[in-house]
Amino acid sequence: MTATADAEQAGLTELTPLADYLGSVLRRLRPLPPLEIDITQAYGNLLAEDVIAPHAFPAFDQAAIDGYAARWEDIASAGRGGQFGPTGGPSDGPGRPVRLNVVGDLGAASWRPVRLTPGTCFSVAAGSPLPNAADVVVPIDWTDQGMAAVEVFQAPKRGYGLRRAGEELPAGAVLARAGTYVTPAMVAVFAATGIGHVVVRPSPRVVIVATGDELVDVGRGSQPGQVVDANSHALTAAAAEVGALAYRVGICDDDPEGLRGLLEDQTLRADLIITTGGTGTGPGDMVRRILSRREAGRAGPVAFTEVALYPGTSLGFGTVGAEEVPVVCLPGEPGAALIGFEVLARPAIQLLAGAEPVFRPSVRAHLLETVSSPTGLREFRPAHVAERRGGGYTVQPLRGGPYTLSGLAEANGLLVLGERVTTAAAGSTVDVLLLDRRR
Structure with a gap:
């Protein structure tokens, strides 16, 4: 429908206020039922319930840096009376290093429990479990980096260089609230605390169908009587932008039986169907003529409404198929189709996904x-x-x-x-x- 036709339509028809129309449509939709999925598939979905940590993070006392795990009382006197450079290592001034015996090496894969005795330390890598009785990790640069024995030139504060079990996230902590979008960092937190699956609102599956005998596929220019199908590509991208799993079916001719059959087939994989084209009252507007007709055994008609919207006053909404899959019918003019998507289809997708708010800021x-x-x-x-x-x-x-x-x-x-x-x-x-x- 052109801008002139829009104006004429507005003058001839009593239009429904856009807010009233959107309210009537959105009240008929419900969020999709929750689904438990693997955390690697959860990015971008809304959590349907709070996520609680089953285990603490870190799970055990561990070294936060590479260095030497020691007892603080054994190194407390290191460096007293001396001067130290900007990196924490010794300067040319006098100092009093402390000498410790290195009794072993610990890496991130170490699992046997070990214990420090007075005057000893372990060489540790970041992430390795701490020996029992260790309460400090001395940075490598603050030592002579010895292997059998090490001289410590400066003593860090007690607790430096280590992370205690549950220090960041204790068991039972709420990791994320229902209604939160899952982010990559959140996935890492879930995994680190022992969570492999979360319950989310699934991404709506949205099928896009362009209708019209005049439409041709992309890759060639329009000729008289032909229009390149831009809408189905644009609307598929728009649906993906809002987080839907978008499927472009392509072009459907203005064939009543073909359109009915196509829509029935798509109900098997769709949570929402979007059509573009044929929403007006002209002789070629097949979508409106077919989908607004009530037929025995069908879930009910699609209602087409003249909405106080510019561009594109004619919009359709209803259900198709035995599963009563919602269908949104948008105009065929590309600008009107994209605006119609913004004001009607996008809020519908957000509502199906359980997102709040459903409208753009x-x-x-x-x-x-x-x-x-x-x-x-x-x-x-x-x-x-x-x-x-x-x-x-x-x-x-x-x-x-x-x-x-x-x-x-x-x-x-x-x-x-x-x-x-x-x-x-x-x-x-x-x-x-x-x-x-x-x-």
């Missing part, structure tokens, strides 16, 4: 250029938002308005103009949705 920004907006429609316009020196934000509308793909590609925000706004003057304060492009 927004800021109030100082508008740098006067813009006009269609009457009665909530407009989402590509824009560039920047932080102001001293605080706050500025927003610059990008050329071409909401229908230009180049503007959407450059945007890091969407300028939002309400239904009652016909003109927003330069210098006024407006709402801007922040687009996260860091993934």
Whole structure:
């Protein structure tokens, strides 16, 4: 649907406010049931329950550095009366080193329990278990690095160079709360405390279908009567950006039986289906004609609604198949499809994933250029938002308005103009949705 058609549609039809429409759709969705998965697969998922440490970390007293594990009372007098260089080693000044017998070497794989006796030490590597009675690890640079015996030139503080069992995370500690995204560092913490599986909200499986007899695959230019399918590729990327497992089915012709069969097949692997194209009321808008028709034995129709949204007023939502898989129907115009994804499909994916909040963050920004907006429609316009020196934000509308793909590609925000706004003057304060492009 073109910008002109949008305006005509707005004038002929009583439009549903966008907030009312989103509320009615999102109330019909529920987060996917929790799933226990291996921690190596958990990155990016939301935890469905608190994660409790079954074991302490570190699991045993261990050396934190390479050096010599000793009893502090045996080395306490080392270096008294002398001078030491900037690295902690001896300078040319006088000093009083302490001599200890090195009775063994310990590495990270050592497992036999050993014990220090007065006047002795062990050479230890970082991560190795500490000998019993050891309460300090002397850095190598503070010694003469001897093998059978070692001279200690300076005494660290008691407890230096070692980590006690449970010092960082005791057994029973809450490692992460439900509703937290799993990060790589969090995976390391889980593994270190003995956790191999966690219960998460699974990533929604989202299938994207582009419809229309006019569509052709990428790799060649459009000819009269042909349009290169940009939508299914863009929407697949958009679904992946929000954390979904996105599957691009490709192009489906305007064939009633073919479309029904394709959607029925996809319900077996989808938590959400997104279609693009055919949501209007024209003779070629097959998606609306097929999916809005109630048929015996089917879960129910997809409802198509004229929403006070610019661009793309016609949106569809309902369920398909015996499993009642949710389906979101977006317009075929690429700019309208991407905006429709932002305002409808993206919140739906977030809700299925159990994420909160489901909407993108927004800021109030100082508008740098006067813009006009269609009457009665909530407009989402590509824009560039920047932080102001001293605080706050500025927003610059990008050329071409909401229908230009180049503007959407450059945007890091969407300028939002309400239904009652016909003109927003330069210098006024407006709402801007922040687009996260860091993934």
